[in-house]
Amino acid sequence: MRRGLLLAFALALGGLAAPVAAQEGQLAAMLDDFHERYGFPGATAAIALPDGTVMSAAIGLADVEAGRAITTETPMLAASIGKSFVAATVLALEREARLSRDDLLSVHLGDRPWFDALPNAGTITIDHLLHHTSGLPDHVHLPEFQQGWTRLTAAEGDFDPERLMAFVAGREPLFEAGQAWAYSDTGYVLLGLVIADVTGQAWHEAVRTRLLGPLDLDGTFPSDRPDLPGLAVGYxxxxxxxxxxxxxxxxxxxxxxxxxxxxxxxxxxxxSADLARWGHLLFGGDAMEGPYLDRLLDGVPVDPEAPGILYGAGVAIYADTPRGPVWGHGGWIPAYVSSLRHYADHGVTVAFQINTDIGIADDSSDLVPALEAALAELAIEAVR
Known part of the structure; x- marks a missing residue:
């Protein structure tokens, strides 16, 4: 039986179907208002309540030219929110004694032909990679990577992530490992290689067997090829x-x-529904066996001038906001924007996805922070 049917049955037994339906209607109305104001092609949004109930809504088109409507089950690329899955898998592997956060990266990847050319090759640890304190540049924002995008992304089938190391090999480190903070997709690509090294599985298969499968996140799957079933078209x-x-x-x-x-x-x-459910489980301490929140939320400062903003193991931490602590991650990849936020004092989690990055990639629109704020207000009001 599908999770949605089980949820509806449980709500009916508890006499809560009407209030949840009303709240879901408010969510749909809010999303409709944002669609009218900002004119994006389509979007989905979801709220997970403290008891695990997930409400979701959708508005607009998954394919503008074909007139295909977006639904709450329409997937989009979740981009860097995937780092939360990768980091949680690393923590699971640490619990399994397959690795330690204190391991030098060289213990796992030191035999690769490109390894010694990495900035800070001899001093980077797994923990540095998790927290973006490795001093590695971010290959995604290097001109050479962007100029080579067409060539890199033209081939179908398996893509060897080790090819990406060429963009940072031989460069000067941004700082000594552990001495500052700088976001680096390159570091998480390396974590994927470490996961594959210690498990003998493709990194995303290790994520599936430890998290996606056991947690019934059946709306989440690897974006490892151009032909992804049901994907909303991006603009x-x-x-x-x-x-x-x-x-x-x-x-x-x-x-x-x-x-x-x-x-x-x-x-x-x-x-969005799967992302909200994932955030609810992850930040509620229920995503895997054994205690892990202390390791997940062991944050490091992002900027000395913003002491309330930290980065944990694949999670952005806003320690002091008007709504209390906020934990989550954003995601951007060409044509897709996603957001996942958990409001710890209220036990609610919100997520949304939009199938365009126009006005968002260049920060000319306030759509993302405005939608995050509106969802937070709606979610928190639902549990008052």
């Missing part, structure tokens, strides 16, 4: 740095580039 500004056309998929909805290039820097397609 970008015609003047984007990757040289992509405004519509980033063909007439059948098949991506015009291979998303496998993202590797463990993200690496999953998902739905």
């Amino acid at each position: 970008v500004d015609a003047d984007n740095p990757f040289g992509l056309p405004a519509r980033t998929a063909d007439a059948e909805g098949r991506l015009l580039w291979n998303p496998a290039v993202e590797s463990a820097g993200g690496g999953f397609a998902s739905t």
Whole structure:
């Protein structure tokens, strides 16, 4: 029986179906208002309540040209929210005694031919990679990577993430490992290689067997090829740095580039409902066996001038906001924007996905922070 049917049955038994239906109606109305105000093609949003109930809504089109409506089950690329799955898998492997956060990276990958050319190669630990304190540059934002995007993403099938190391090999480190903070997708690609090394599985298969499968997150799957079932078509500004056309998929909805290039820097397609459920389980301490929240939320400062903003193991931590502590992650990849936030004092989790990055990638729109705030208000009000 599908999780949604079980939920509906449980709500009916508890006499809560009417209030939840009313709250879901408010969520749909709010999303409709944002659609009218901002004019994006389509979006989905979801709220997970403290008891695990997940409400979701959708608005707009998954394919503008074909007129295909978006639904709450329409997946989109979740981009860097995938780092939360990767980091949680590393913590699970530590519990299994397959690795330690204190391990030097060289213990696992030191035999690779490119390893010694990595910045800080001899001093980086697993923990540095988890927290973005390795001093590694971020290959995604290097001009050489963006200029080589078409070549890198043209091939179908398996993509070897070790190819990405060439973009940072031989460069000076941004700082000594552990001495500062700088976001690095490269570091998480390396974590994916470590996961594969210690498990003997593809990194996303290790995530599936430890998290996605046991938690019944059946709306979340690897974005490892251009043909992803049911994916919403994404739209970008015609003047984007990757040289992509405004519509980033063909007439059948098949991506015009291979998303496998993202590797463990993200690496999953998902739905807002699945992301909200994932956040509820992860931040509630129920995503895996044994205690792990202390390791997950052991944050390091992102900026000395913003002491309330920290980064844990694949999680952004806003320690002091008007709504209390907020934990989560954002995601951006060409044509797709996602957000996942958990409001710890209230026990609610919110998520949304949008199938365009126009006005968002260049920070010319306030859509993302405005939608995050509106969802938070709605979610918190639902549990008062």
